[in-house]
Amino acid sequence: MAVSTDTPNSCDALVIGAGAAGLFYGARAGEAGLRVLVIDHAAKPAEKVRISGGGRCNFTNLHTAPENFISANRHFARSALARFTPTDFLAHLARHSITWHEKTLGQLFCDARSGAIIDMLLGDLRAAGGELRLNTSIRDIEKTNEGFRVVTSGGVVEAARLVIASGGLSIPKMGATGFAYDVARQFGHAVIAPRPALVPFVFEGRDKEDFASISGLACPVQARNDRAAFEEALLFTHRGLSGPAILQISSYWAEGEPVTLDLMAGLDAAAALMAFKAQHPKKSLATALESLLPARLVALLSARGDVPDMPRLADMSHGAIENLVSSLSRWTVKPSGTEGWRTAEVTAGGVDTSGLSSKTMESRLVPGLYFIGECVDVTGWLGGYNFQWAWASAYAAARA
Numbered sequence: 297m298a299v300s301t302d303t304p305n306s307c308d309a310l311v312i313g314a315g316a317a318g319l320f321y322g323a324r325a326g327e328a329g330l331r332v333l334v335i336d337h338a339a340k341p342a343e344k345v346r347i348s349g350g351g352r353c354n355f356t357n358l359h360t361a362p363e364n365f366i367s368a369n370r371h372f373a374r375s376a377l378a379r380f381t382p383t384d385f386l387a388h389l390a391r392h393s394i395t396w397h398e399k400t401l402g403q404l405f406c407d408a409r410s411g412a413i414i415d416m417l418l419g420d421l422r423a424a425g426g427e428l429r430l431n432t433s434i435r436d437i438e439k440t441n442e443g444f445r446v447v448t449s450g451g452v453v454e455a456a457r458l459v460i461a462s463g464g465l466s467i468p469k470m471g472a473t474g475f476a477y478d479v480a481r482q483f484g485h486a487v488i489a490p491r492p493a494l495v496p497f498v499f500e501g502r503d504k505e506d507f508a509s510i511s512g513l514a515c516p517v518q519a520r521n522d523r524a525a526f527e528e529a530l531l532f533t534h535r536g537l538s539g540p541a542i543l544q545i546s547s548y549w550a551e552g553e554p555v556t557l558d559l560m561a562g563l564d565a566a567a568a569l570m571a572f573k574a575q576h577p578k579k580s581l582a583t584a585l586e587s588l589l590p591a592r593l594v595a596l597l598s599a600r601g602d603v604p605d606m607p608r609l610a611d612m613s614h615g616a617i618e619n620l621v622s623s624l625s626r627w628t629v630k631p632s633g634t635e636g637w638r639t640a641e642v643t644a645g646g647v648d649t650s651g652l653s654s655k656t657m658e659s660r661l662v663p664g665l666y667f668i669g670e671c672v673d674v675t676g677w678l679g680g681y682n683f684q685w686a687w688a689s690a691y692a693a694a695r696a
């Protein structure tokens with residue numbers, strides 16, 4: 297496409313990125329009277345909304361609190377989250393007659409497909425007079441006295457405000473780029489090294505073979521390290537470990553570190569095994585453990601030597617049973633890495649919040665420049681928190 301530089305378009309707010317944050321911002325800013333243009337290089341808007349939550353978009357979490365977010369400044373998200381809450385988002389859904397349900401742990405999902413949320417975002421943008429241009433890439437950004445001059449593949453746009461909502465690096469095949477980080481650096485902002493988060497672990501050698509041998513098996517665990525602990529499901533995969541407990545702890549994991557899995561989480565396992573022993577003293581430890589854990593996992597633990605050769609319960613003292621339970625509560629694994637950007641649900645790190653206003657998301661260095669959504673160094677836990685951050689940060693910027 298030819299670049300026309302002679303007749304610049306102008307608008308009050310130019311938004312780069314038509315994802316959750318960019319579209320939500322566009323509608324709110326339009327409602328406040330700004331002329332908004334949203335640009336995206338992709339052919340379709342909000343593709344991550346479409347695939348999120350298994351196609352039903354886990355759009356928020358009832359228990360949203362600043363503690364559910366990771367950031368170099370753990371207080372940064374507080375203000376925006378307080379000024380746009382899950383209840384506020386539910387009011388938007390109600391106006392569009394979008395019904396929803398709670399699955400677990402405060403996670404709210406659409407009853408219909410996540411396309412309902414995309415339709416709402418696009419409908420709101422249209423109703424507020426905003427324009428959306430897809431298949432349009434950005435070639436250059438320059439600060440001017442009046443605002444910004446942005447050269448796009450569809451011509452030059454002049455805007456008083458420039459809102460960067462182009463997300464993080466996860467899932468490059470869906471169009472993720474480091475664009476926001478490049479813009480941040482261009483204007484003197486620091487970027488906290490982006491890393492894949494909410495991502496499965498991979499293993500090498502014996503661990504990889506072992507976990508692959510029971511791939512598809514799931515069980516409840518507590519996954520923990522020195523910084524966090526999550527009690528949710530673990531899933532064995534062909535490449536290693538996944539499931540909500542692993543995705544959550546992966547956001548707190550650094551290369552080379554071990555992760556501790558409590559396979560007895562939520563169970564009074566020693567009491568259960570002692571009761572089993574009292575009733576069935578001639579049965580084996582394996583049979584007793586199978587009342588607490590999936591049989592294939594018990595067999596694997598035995599084959600790996602992670603539990604002792606399976607004696608008769610009658611031959612195990614109370615102390616031996618307690619030791620066994622204690623070691624299964626501290627089953628330690630050492631991932632060789634993660635599945636990386638290919639499958640990471642989110643990007644941890646990003647535009648350093650020390651350069652941004654926590655009230656408006658505006659740059660402290662360049663007036664009129666805003667960063668919202670996933671590109672900012674605010675990363676939510678699994679369970680609707682990342683969309684809540686997208687809505688709340690967009691709302692904060694639109695109110696500016």
Ligand SMILES: Cc1cc2nc3c(=O)[nH]c(=O)nc-3n(C[C@H](O)[C@H](O)[C@H](O)COP(=O)(O)OP(=O)(O)OC[C@H]3O[C@@H](n4cnc5c(N)ncnc54)[C@H](O)[C@@H]3O)c2cc1C
Pocket residue numbers: 312313314315316317318335336337338341342343344345347348349350353354355356432433434461462463464466467470471472473474475640641642668669670671679680681682683684686
């Ligand atoms: C598989 C999956 C499932 C998920 N499920 C959930 C869930 O259920 N609940 C939840 O809270 N979170 C979920 N997330 C995370 C959530 O999707 C993101 O945190 C959220 O979409 C971030 O919104 P955003 O608007 O900041 O960025 P994005 O949604 O990533 O939007 C960024 C937009 O910018 C565009 N863009 C990128 N680079 C450029 C460029 N150089 N030029 C122009 N445009 C550009 C992209 O095409 C994209 O449209 C999931 C993520 C994945 C990958």
